[in-house]
Amino acid sequence: MLFPTGVFALFFLLVFLAHWALRRHLLADRWLLLGASFVFYAHWSFELCFLLLALGLWAWGAGRLVAPGAHARPPWRLPLAVAGPLLVLGWFKYADFFLAEAGALLARFGLEAPPLLGIILPVGISFFCFQAISYILDVARGEARAEPSPLFVLVYIFFFPHLAAGPIVRAAHFLPQVAAPSDPRRIPFLMAGLLILGGLCKKLLLANTLATQLVDPVFRDPEGAAAADALLAIYGYAAQIWCDFSAYSDMAIGVAALLGFHFPRNFDQPYRAASLSEFWRRWHISLSSWLRDYLYIPLGGSRGGEARTARNLMLTMVLGGLWHGAAWRFVLWGALHGAGLVAERFLGLRGAVAGPRRWLGMLLTFHLVCLGWVLFRAPDMEGVGGILTALGRWEPALVATPLLAALTAFALALHLLPGDWVERLERRLVALPAPTLGVGFGVAILLIVTLGPSGVAPFIYFQF
Template sequence: MTFDSLTFAVFLAATWAAYWATPSWHTRKLLLLALSYVFYAAWNPFFVVLLVATTAFDWLMGRKLEGETRQPVRRVLLCASIAVNLCALGFFKYAQFFTNTAIDLARVIGITYRPIDLGILLPVGISFYTFESLAYVIDVFRRRSKASTRLLDYSLYVTFFPHLVAGPILRYNDFDPQTAAPKPFAETAQGRGLALLFIGLALKICLADLVFAPVVDTLFAPDQHPGMAESWLGATTFSLQVYCDFAGYTLCAIGVALMFGFRFPSNFESPFGSVGMIDLWNRWHISLSTWLRDYVFKPLGHYRRGRLRGHANLIFTFFLCGLWHGAAWTFVLWGGLNGVLLVAERIFRDHVWDFTRVRSAPGRAALALVTFAIFAVEAVMFRAHSIHQAAGMMATMLGLHARPASSIVPAHDARFALAVGACVLAAQIATVNVRGWEWLDRVSIGWRTAVAVAALCAVVFSPGLNPAFIYFQF
């Protein structure tokens, strides 16, 4: 069930009431776990079995790793755990992709196979909970985490419903201490949690779905060939759509968790106020980029083994980032492109101009807009239906491929989307140094009411269809 559905509203109200009405902390956690499985089963009850099995397996592996002192045996246990997790992820998410790729490659050398539909359903959230399980097992192996002694607490770490299907990707060391003692009800977290839930819903329902999606869907339709201006319009509105969609989902998750007394890490920190792509990736999908840093980039040796090796490590890490996002070459290339851009920025800053040292507000704002433009260009690869479509659109945007001016989107729709987009960008640039949402607790009651009214109105006065969150597909 998605956060923007009436099903979730009923589920949340019932779960919240039952949770706070339960006196025992142990029973509360049991209740949360059981209802988290119900939440997951609402998509496909059969995949609950997979979730329970992988959770139990990794918990057992953690216990074994903790008790084992022989390093070769520990390595075998770690590899077994990683292999099981990656095999499950690989089968459900990538089997069709690799099959298609093999068929395409065979065609290149003259062997023709009929396309095969493996008919594999993707368990929702598998990319997210697999990464959480991997992080836990690796941390226990490295002795950076104590293995969980309570299966209930570990299961709750993996399964707690607000983050289960689209993150943020939690770390066991952050979550486990929160399961130790019950949280008192009377906290400002309740009010702030509700505010974050509605702000997140407003971003998703109102901005992503109603303002930006219609423009994006029109311009990225496979049969459309937008000119330069409309290609830019499509790319920028898609960047804003994916931000509002995913940041909206994450805010909902953080808000809902707060309403149950749990704190989740921030996942987006005004990414479009960033100066440079390195800064942007420190602010965009933070829980994923830090995961990749800690469990891929650093183990590869990051920049310890020289600049060139470091650059290669960075690009490889972002290739994986792309592959994590989706089983399609467009995503892989999008990831690789990001890696190349990050390397290019490092070289540029080292040898030409370190623009991050610019201190003036207008200068930083201008640099933020340039960063956003670069992000928008490569985001085309993320959204396009094919590499061919993406390449054509990107080339048109950069003036490398002349296409006649187009007017696919009605002018007033384009103006409206651009005006709203400009507001989102301006707000991010203005609040680039504001971290988290604790400031909501410090403002006056008038401001809090205004925030609540705005978020509620945006949700209540936006009836329509409820398309899935973009990141649910990953």
């Protein structure tokens, strides 16, 4: 079930009305939210709902096992607890990848390759596995309490706004919200609506158009692309992936806010970054902070000398790359960012605060990120080579048009707006009465849907 569809609108309306009608009955409401989340997921796969249920129950049980208590905790408990979600992730996401690699290796020695298992990747598996791990680790660290009943844990992991593509919400942040009733007197409707509208604009008008008319054709056939096509497609993909993923995050944050729940911001104008380390503080913030707190720091972080810091940075980014997909190009993408972060650290290039040096840093960082996006978007390493080769093919453009260039430039120029422009817009609209806001949002949604291309492409991050 995709956010910008009529089916989701109807689904959300029913959940929204029932949720607030049950506001005096916390347990009934949480059962409702859990049921709604499974209905949301069953729209893709009914069978995989049982996987979700099993994973959630594992996380809950593991939380009981690793909770700090009066008795000393055996050292094997925590690795065992975390192994559950990691095994689920490894099986569904990486089993075929490693089988294929093993097969290729065996073939070199003339041996028969094992058959691939043909495992179907469940939508959002990386997200809900990371949330399950977050619960287990937060409980083990004493930052979240071990829930006595599985209900709240299941709602935390599978709450439908973040189920398919994040943001990855921490247990310590979200569980207290699940355990307490939402206040019906204070729904941040205006900001939620603006986030949803902005998300629809970015997804339907910008991301979908750039994907179908520019990025997909060029990356599908880079041999037929001229330099201008390839260059615009690379910039276009930078715009598309930001519009696509931040749109999902914004809509998820808005939908959750309408139900009285808070998700932290996941994107903060990432292409304003003047260094890679700043980029990762602005891009997919919930993932980068997850990797920092649950991987980089436990590995030792920046303690233990420069060599160990470099190793920890590289390991974190390579694993972060692998998290995105089971393919060598994602590993290379992570390694590129890791190497960039290491270089920045040891050369002291942390990004200027202001002035021409900051603009230069922004330009360099943006183009380094774009180079990484080529690895991210191309179907394979051959495709990466094809796109980079096309950059030297000085022929008349076949795909790039002034409209597509304008859309790309517009999407990227949104990064130059003041960081609080949505809050400023909210302050301008705050005096409007609720019915006017409702009609206004309805008209705005209609206009976006009318002006955008027909149909809704799946969100890029669903595959992760």
